[in-house]
Amino acid sequence: MGSEAGGPRTTAPGQQLRALFYVLPPGESSFRTVEEVPDYVEKVRASIPFFVAFIALEFAVSWIQKHKLSGRINDGICSLSLDILSVELISYIYVWNNYRLFELPWDSPWTWYLTLLGVDFPYYWFHRISHEVNILWAAHQVHHSSEDYNLLTALRQSVLQRYTSWIFNVPMPLFIPPSVFAVHLQFNLLYQFWIYTEVVTNLGHHRVHHGRNPYCIDKNYGGTLIIWDRIFGTCEAEDAKVIYGLTHPVNSFDPIMLQLCPLAHIWNTFWATPGFCNKLSVIFKGPGWGPGKPRLGLPEEIPEIIGKEVPFNPSVLVYLNCYAVVHFAVIMDLYTELLATETVSNLYETASHANKLLISRPKAGILEIIRCLVFMDVYKLGYFRSQFSSLVLNIKYFVLYLYCTSV
Numbered sequence: 001m002g003s004e005a006g007g008p009r010t011t012a013p014g015q016q017l018r019a020l021f022y023v024l025p026p027g028e029s030s031f032r033t034v035e036e037v038p039d040y041v042e043k044v045r046a047s048i049p050f051f052v053a054f055i056a057l058e059f060a061v062s063w064i065q066k067h068k069l070s071g072r073i074n075d076g077i078c079s080l081s082l083d084i085l086s087v088e089l090i091s092y093i094y095v096w097n098n099y100r101l102f103e104l105p106w107d108s109p110w111t112w113y114l115t116l117l118g119v120d121f122p123y124y125w126f127h128r129i130s131h132e133v134n135i136l137w138a139a140h141q142v143h144h145s146s147e148d149y150n151l152l153t154a155l156r157q158s159v160l161q162r163y164t165s166w167i168f169n170v171p172m173p174l175f176i177p178p179s180v181f182a183v184h185l186q187f188n189l190l191y192q193f194w195i196y197t198e199v200v201t202n203l204g205h206h207r208v209h210h211g212r213n214p215y216c217i218d219k220n221y222g223g224t225l226i227i228w229d230r231i232f233g234t235c236e237a238e239d240a241k242v243i244y245g246l247t248h249p250v251n252s253f254d255p256i257m258l259q260l261c262p263l264a265h266i267w268n269t270f271w272a273t274p275g276f277c278n279k280l281s282v283i284f285k286g287p288g289w290g291p292g293k294p295r296l297g298l299p300e301e302i303p304e305i306i307g308k309e310v311p312f313n314p315s316v317l318v319y320l321n322c323y324a325v326v327h328f329a330v331i332m333d334l335y336t337e338l339l340a341t342e343t344v345s346n347l348y349e350t351a352s353h354a355n356k357l358l359i360s361r362p363k364a365g366i367l368e369i370i371r372c373l374v375f376m377d378v379y380k381l382g383y384f385r386s387q388f389s390s391l392v393l394n395i396k397y398f399v400l401y402l403y404c405t406s407v
Ligand SMILES: [Zn+2]
Pocket: 127, 131, 140, 143, 144, 209
């Protein structure tokens, strides 16, 4: 493998593919320093067509098997709008630099396998606590808000959750080198991408976790290994048809609303609940808790599934769907630049109304015009230089013109 001096190692396409399935053995994925660790996630997610190819393959197989697509434009775009970033490595390196007790050898297969368990075990508990503590659930429920289950759902991640998960990895930097942790953190994440599909029948473990059927609630938290669910009594096999999403659906594709709505709910419940201890319980007990109920609420209060549940799917005109897809292509194309220019990123992304258009919210068209004009000004100032975006923006404005003339 070629490498820049001290920089990240390059990876062959075959290695990136195998990273997705956690089958890069220690000999191929052990590095002396964090700087040498390849960015497997970014390579698979952005620059390498595997990601797109897998999603296209899932759609094709679903069409052949069931004569229906595995996802919808509105739900898929919403999932992608809630994208991922990690602060875990920064905190890990800080603890390693300041508090490590001893150093396990970075090039030993034993360290490699221990880290596999060391990343997956805390993940189980972090995930479980994210379901059992209301304030953490407020962040994690974003991931569960999709009423579809496909590869796009895997990317539906909470912004707030990034800032809490690192605590669970704290024991490991006391003895495991950051370079080994950085590899497994990525493998653990990548492995959890491809299991999000209905087209492979024996992958029911995480499907059950996303169900809102009473038998699915608070089950199957495991990330890579499912032994943790077996050991701690949260394992459930796929049985009746799984209906995906939240027990009380939010019925929105607005990414900001999906992130903040549950926090507003906790805020209101906190003030409406009498007694100091009860108020604390609203925050730290399960989302189904109420005064006089057990910590995780009453199972009989989980809404029954009758099998006729209809996902939130407001119908909009075909060209509005096209508009949303094109709009999203621009965001994806500009993603790196948007991240680099933080202010513009906030201005643009927080004001993103493609999802609102998809539910035909009144006045969304007017807001969209204002937003696009602001964005166009920023664009003209030279923040973005991509030719593709320039072309796509012109297409956008043509479609927008069609929209304006029809409202
Ligand atoms: Zn979950």
